[in-house]
Structure formats: C-alpha cells, structure tokens
Amino acid sequence: MFVSTKIKKKEGFLNMKRIVSMLLLLTMLCLVACSDTEVITPDQTSATTAESTTSAQSTAATTTQASTTEMQNPFAERLELTYLVRFTHNYDADRWDELELEEKFNIDLNVWTIDAYNAEQCTMMAAAGDWADTGYINGYDPVRAYNEGLTRNISLEQIRTMLPEYYSILEGNPIGFKVNHIQDEPDHYYGLSFCYAQNNYWYHTNCFRLDWLENIGYPISDLTEVKITAESFQQASEDVVFLSNHVFPYEEFLDILRAFTEDDPDGNGVDDTFGAMWPLTGPSYGSHWTDLYTGMFGITSAYTTWLYYDETSDNYVPSYALPGWRDFLVFINEMLTKGYMNYMVDVSGGDYGGNFYSAILTGNYGHFPLDTWFNMNPGSPPRIEMGIPQGFLEKAPEAQFVVVPAIVGPEGKGGNKRYVDLPFRDGPWGTWTFGHTCTDEKLERALALLQYTHFNDEGFYRYY
Template sequence: MFKRLLCLVSLLVMLSMCFTLIGCSQSGEGSEEETGTGTSTKAQTTTKKPVVTTTTQVTTAEEVNPFKDFYEITWLTQLNADWREGRWDELELEERFNVDLQVWAEDGRNTERMAALVAAGDIPDYFYMPQAPMQPYKMYESGVTRSITLQQMKDWIPGYVESTARIPIGFSYNLVSGKDDEYIGFTHNNMGGCQFFYDATCINLDWLENVGYGIDESEMTPFKTTVSGYEQYDDNLWFAEGNFSFDDLNEIMKRFTEDDPDGNGVDDTFGAMYMVETQWTNMTQEGLFGFVHDLKYLYKDPVTGDIVPKYAYTPYKDYLAWVSDSITKGYMTTLAGKESWVLEYEQLTATNKVGIFSIVSDGYIYLNSTSYQVFPPQNIFLQEKFKDERFVIGPMFKGPDGKGVNMTYGIDPYGEGSYRVQLIGAQVDDGKLERICNILQYTTFSSQENYVRYNSGIEGVHFKWAGEPYKSNMIKTAVADLAEEYRGQLKVFSLFYTPSTVQQQIDNALKDGYWWFMPFMHYNGLFEKYALNPEKHLSEAYMGRELYAEYVDANATANQELNPIIADFKSRALSGQIANLNTEWSEYIDQLYANGLQKMVDDFYNNPSFVKYDPGEKFTMKD
C-alpha cells in the first residue's frame, strides 16, 4: 500500500514538473516576440524529437551616403562678374554636398560675353543667362541644354514641385514640346508679384472734407514710414476703402472742379485727370467698368456671349462715354501730350490742383528716394508750401454696376523666356543633375533659415532684424562695412523663388504700425475682393505651345486691320465726335468682326483647348 502511494506521489511530482517546464517555455517565447529585441528564441515540442532552440541574428544595414560620388559643377548667374573664389557660401555647400562649385565670374546680362560663351561651346552645368544669344526653347532644341522630368523634380527637388502646386498653372510653363511632364528648365516663381497691385487711387483728403465727403478717422488706417528722418510725414497719408458710389464719384469730381476745394479763391482745380490706360490707371479709371488695360485679359461679353479683348467688351463703350463726358464738362483734365506722359504726370500732380489721381501703390514708402520723390502724393507734401496736405489711398470708388477691379502685377508667379528660366547644360548627366537639385532644394526650400541665408546672407553680418526674426524688416549692412569675404551678389546658389510675404506684411503692420497699401488690403480682405479674374488669359501656358504660336501669327495679321479701327473709334469717342455712341458701337463691333475679330474669336478666344483662368491659391496663401 505504501509503495503504491509512493509511486503515485512520485508520478504526480513528475507531471507537475513537466507542466511547469512547458509553461515556462511558452511564456518565454511570447515575451521575446512582443519585445521585438531583434533576437527570436522559439521552443518546439514534438512526440518524436526533443525541444530544439534556434537563434537568428539580425544585422543593421550600413547607412548609405547620398553624396558619395564627387562632382565638379560649373555655375553661372547674373551679377557675378566680381565673384570671389572660395566665398563662405561656396565653401559651405561644397563640404555638405561633396562637390567642387566652379562659379564663373560672369554677368548673365552681358550680351556680348554670353554670345561668345555659347558660340565657343562653353556651357555651364547650371546657369541663368538673361541675355543669352538664344531663347530657352531654342537653346534646348539646338542641343545646348537638357530637360528635366516632373518625376525627377518630385524625387530630387520636392520643394519646387510643392510650391508650384499652389498655383498649378505653373506646371504648364516651359514644357518640352509635346510633353506634359518634362521641362526645359526651372521656371521662376515669384509669389509676391501676383499678390501685389501696382497702382492705387489717391484723393486729397482735405479737399474731400471741404466739399462734404469726409471719411471718419475711425474708418481709416494711418501710414507709418520706415525711413528715418521722415517721421513728420506719417500724418500726411491714410488708407481706407472709400465705398463711394459712381454717382458720388461724379459729384465729387464736380465739386472739386467748381467749389474751390483748396480755398484760394481761384477757379484752378480739377476733379481728376485722365491718362492713357496703363498699369498706372487700372483702379482709378477702367477698373471701375470691370476691365483692365492689359490686352492679355479676356472677358465674356454680356451681349455677344463671345470671349473678347477689352476693345470689343461692351463695358468699354460705357467707359469711353464716361471719360468723354467728364472731359467735356471740365471735371477731368488731360496731359498736354508734348513730352513724355510720365514727366507731364509728375509736373501736373506736383501743382496740387488735381483732387483724384492714380499712384504707384508703394511709391510713398521710399520717401528718401529721388526716383520716387517725383511721384504723387509725396511730390506734393514734400514741398514746404504743401507740407500739411493729407491724402487717403485705397479702393475709393465703385463703378456704375457697384463694383471695381484692379490688376495684379503678375497674373501668376511664373514666366517665360530667358529672364524667367534657369537652365541645365546638355552635358549634365542624371547623377550630376540630382546633385544640383539637392543643392537647390537645400538653399531654397529646406527651411526658412536656409532660404534667408542663401538669398539675403548671414544674420549679424549681412543684415539684422528690425524686430522679431522673420516677421520684421531686415536692416541691411552697407557693402562698405562688410569684410571682403562677405561681399558680392548673394543670390547665387538658389532658385529664383520668392514666397508669399502677405503674413509678414500684416504682422509687421500690426506689431510695429508699418502700414502701407498692400498690407492694408490683405488684412481687410480687400485684395481678393478687388483683384480681377479674367475669363481667360492669353499666354502659352493656358493655350498650349502650338495653339499659342498659331495665335501669335494670326494676331499679328489681324491687328493690321483691327488696330486702325480701334484707334479711330476711341479717338472720336474721347473727343466727343460721336453723337450716338450706342448706334456707332454696334457699327464698330460689326466692323471689328468683319475685319478679323470673328476669326480670332472662333479659332482662339472661344476655343475649348484654350483653358479658363485659374488663380489657384493666389488669394489664400500667406506663408
């Protein structure tokens, strides 16, 4: 009995030990897999074989050096005739990217030198050559330069692709013929240019108050100069959205002309001045009728339904009628036409005898610049006798349909031709092109700090911040105060890319009070409100290279017949020689269509292959 009991106990102990061993083995296996230490230990139990333990070693892959291969890269840009070998930025980039950057001491704007280089076959690996003997497409077609694909851009310089995607028409600029994803070079991208109004409307604020149309000071924003020594003129300028109706405009012009607004007792003032339509006049003149001076802007006509240039756009008739009537009544004066219009404009505005006029939207910022001191309104209040005159700047008036528009300096940030493309020599293989892109990605898109460093220089050496870094203005160091090794053109190793500065302008104005026209417009939501979006825009990017080439030839032929008709009608309308403008307008339009406009409309303007204008993020990006 005792022996059987002893055997039973022994059996139970053995079974207990077996279960314990199995449990420990399973627990250990699960722990190894969950922690993921890189070593896997597994136990397998079968009825035929004992437990087998295996250990697998995982090795760490050796880090690959993306810049292992060494390259010599020749480099040419504009303004580098005085290049100093071994400058600080060259040395930094050579060390980082394992290259020898051979910057040519040349100026890409020197026509003779550039022609000599190309004729001799001396083509840099990477270059910007505004005065090249051939345009970029000809350079490519002649085998002087090579192309770069969109995929290569995505892989090697993603910042360029990302910035272009914000206004995607950029992907249609400078394409290789017949391709939609291959380019002849890098297209310039100047975001600031398409977020800027070149012109603005200016009114003599004292006159406005004197004739009963004053603006409450709470609705105006004061100007503050950044130019030391000119602070006394801060009270001379204000910004506002006038919201004066078209009837108000006509009444104000009348009172400025007839009611002696300057109080000198002499009938010698004018309500406004008419100037031939240019980029100076859009907001104050033609923009009141929904169009701008630029013939590349096309509009859908409310009567014919066709897409047409301004000279065949029905509101153009109403514009000419208004100008003619205002001149006839004496409410608008005109330039004499004996000297250049710019000189006569400067002279007339300096008399302070015109109440409403167009101005360069930022000219008054440069109060110490002799180039800008001749323009209004500063050419008035900088005179001792007019030092207290006040002016208000902004979108002041609405047109007859209650709206007003202006034209942005650039329709988009991009461009064509030798001044707008940076190129790559045909001798550059993909490996070297990738390294060039690596450098450009680093200097232009990798960070705000690097962008500033390789475009504006070293903080504390080339400039200092007026206030908070990257939000305030740069105070640049005079060249004479720079050590030799820090002198010279700074924008050498980066792409021509200018990001949006809208938020910086607003921050600078809100924090330090430095208001001028554009931050005022952006901050108050007026930029998008007044910027004109045409139905279509005449350019190769929107039409495609082949259709645009056909258009250029057809337009040159059509203009031989159309231009005399257009000029004659405008001249007679402005001089008051047309008794019934509506009747003559119909005859004028028929004449245009019969002499070439119909063909232009059918073949190009209404052509569905000519895509409509798309602003992208033009009105929302602020960076």
C-alpha cells in the same frame, strides 16, 4: 518552532518545484503535438539550430542595414557644381557665403565668371559646348540650348520630391504646369520657371488726398498708418500715408470728384482744384495709366488686342463692342465736360512721366493713380522719387494720402492692369536651367541648394 517552520517552508518549496516541472513537461508535450510529426535526428537538430542562428543573424544584419540606411547622409559624396547666374562676372572666389554653402552641402561650388546677361559671351560659351550645371543664363535661349544638347530636362516628379515648396506654388497656380513644358516629353521641363508675386499687384493703386476727403465729409475709419523709415522720405515718415480697405460705391466716387472740384477742399478760397486728371494729353484709346477708370466698366485699356466675353451676344468681342465701353465713354465725357477731370498738359515734350508728375505735383488734384513700383520707393529715379509723397509735400505740406482698393463701377466691377499677367515666366528672362553635365545626383544636390537659399527662411535671409 523555528525548525518546524523551516521544514514546512522547504516542503512547500519542493511542492512548488514539482508543480513547475509538471507545467514545463505539459508545455513541451503540447509543442510537440502541435508541430510536424517528422522525427528530428541529432544531425538535423544541429542543422536546424545552425539555420535558425543564420536566419537570426541575417535578420539582425538586415535590421542593422535598414537602420543604417535611414541615417545615411545624402551628401556623403563630395560633388563639384558649376554655377552661373547674373552678376557673377566679377565674382571673387572663396567668399564667405560660398565656403559656408560648400561645407553645408558637401560641394565644390565652381562659379563661372561669365556675364550671364551678355549674349555674345553666352553664345561663345554655348559654341564651346559648355553650360553650367545649374544657374540662370539670360544671354541664350533655354529652348535652343536644350535642342542643342547643352542642357538637360527636369521631370515633374523630381520637382515634386526634391523641391516641394516650388511644387506647391505650381499647385496653387496650375497654369505653371504648362510653362516651360517640353511639348513632346510629358511631365518634363526645360527648367524651373521663375515665379513672381507681381501678378498679384495692380499696376496702379487707387490714391486719394485723405485730408481733402475729410474736408468734404467723406472720412475713412479703418486707417492703417504707413511709417516710412527711408532717410530721403523723412518729411513723409509719419502721419502722411495711410492704407484702408474702404471701397467707395460708384455714386459716392462721382460725388467725391464733384466735391473736390466745387467745394474748395483745400480751403484756400480759390477755384483751382479738380477731382482727378485724365492722364492723357487728348482723346485716345487709353493706356495702363487710365485702367483705374476703364476698369470700373470691366475693361483694361492697356491691351488693345484683347477680346472680352459679351453676355448679351454670347460672343467674344473687342472692348469697343462691349456695353461697358459705351458706359465708360459716357462717364469720361461727363467728367471732362463738367470739369471734374481734365486732360494732362504736355509740358515735357512728350515725356509721359514728366507730364504726369508735373501735373500731379501742382497739388490741385484729389485723386490719382500711383504706379506701385516707383511711388514711395527710395530707389526710384529722382523725378519719381520727388513725386508722391515727398515732392507733393513741397507744394502742400499738410497733405495726407490714403491708398484704397480699386474703384467699383455701376455694375460692381473694378480693377486695372497687373504688373505681369502670369505668376510664371519662361524664356531667357525666366528659366533656371541645368546643364548637360548635371547628373541626377548633381541635380538632387543643386535642388537642395536652391531649396535652402530660396525657399527656406534661414537660408533666404542669410544669402539673398
């Protein structure tokens, strides 16, 4: 039985072998039939084999080369970058941050110890034909430097591909494409324009005494407490300053000014309070300190030369030719006549800030514009640092403050002057330049350094 079974298996194996052989033969015949009819000699066969081998090797080499290109280190070659910015005139070489960045970007960072804000030093530098590969030089005009051959241009494509975060800022604020643009060189720039968020901030914020609002029946529900940790602000660290998105309609605002004046909001039984101070010492066109009030009527009094579009005349006219200016004059005249607002008293010999804070710190006003740069800022000058809120608390320890959006006027308008008009700055105050010695290779490295230290969270918080 065992032998018989083995023979049958062997026969089956032989049959299978024959079938496989036939299939291979048929496959070869099909391949020959489908190929060219040219007869290949043994020599040609060798040549073809060699050619195929060479082709395969070439393909393999190309694939290997492509693979190598993808993995290539963009910073393989060590480059020297000369660097000049503000505050480097007292720079100590080989600081820890310099050494870290040199290693990361494979560069020798040569920081020049010139005062980049000193016009005389920068002029002497330019006279010698020198300009740093990359940096911010305030003491010499960047357009003049370019025209004198001291700096190079940078193309929009280089910005887009090498500094995409900055390019996205340009896309979000298209006017930036026009700033620092070289007029006769399309899509090329004198340098990178500084970008500021201050154009998003009002020059003055709209502030009320929160405790007074509650006392006269105007509570605010959506309050967010501001906790101040600065040591000099300890008195105002908690339960003093609040933010809110509440917007008072125009009629309510008028009633609030009345109630602050007539309804004894501080509860002392003395008629010594006012709705607000008109922050001028007498009749005047106004300033950015008055913009919160003129802004209710669509006018910023900080810019006396601006023209406004007038819908009634379909023309551009000065502010005093607008219906809004007439309505503002009616408003301010009524507030001053009724005593809901009063003029600022000159107690500081013409010093505007001294006059303003002297009046506010009496604790007698319920509404006031706050300069967003100085108030609640531990780095402010002493006079202002003792303003809102800590100086105020010396007079009224119970005071609470709430900052809300701009006042909205009768036509639904509101706002005031921004800290800067545009998010971009050019000229000596706002141009990051690249010297004539900055090759394209150096430019790529300089932009990589800039990207890491200014647009990357890791680099920004470590080196800022």
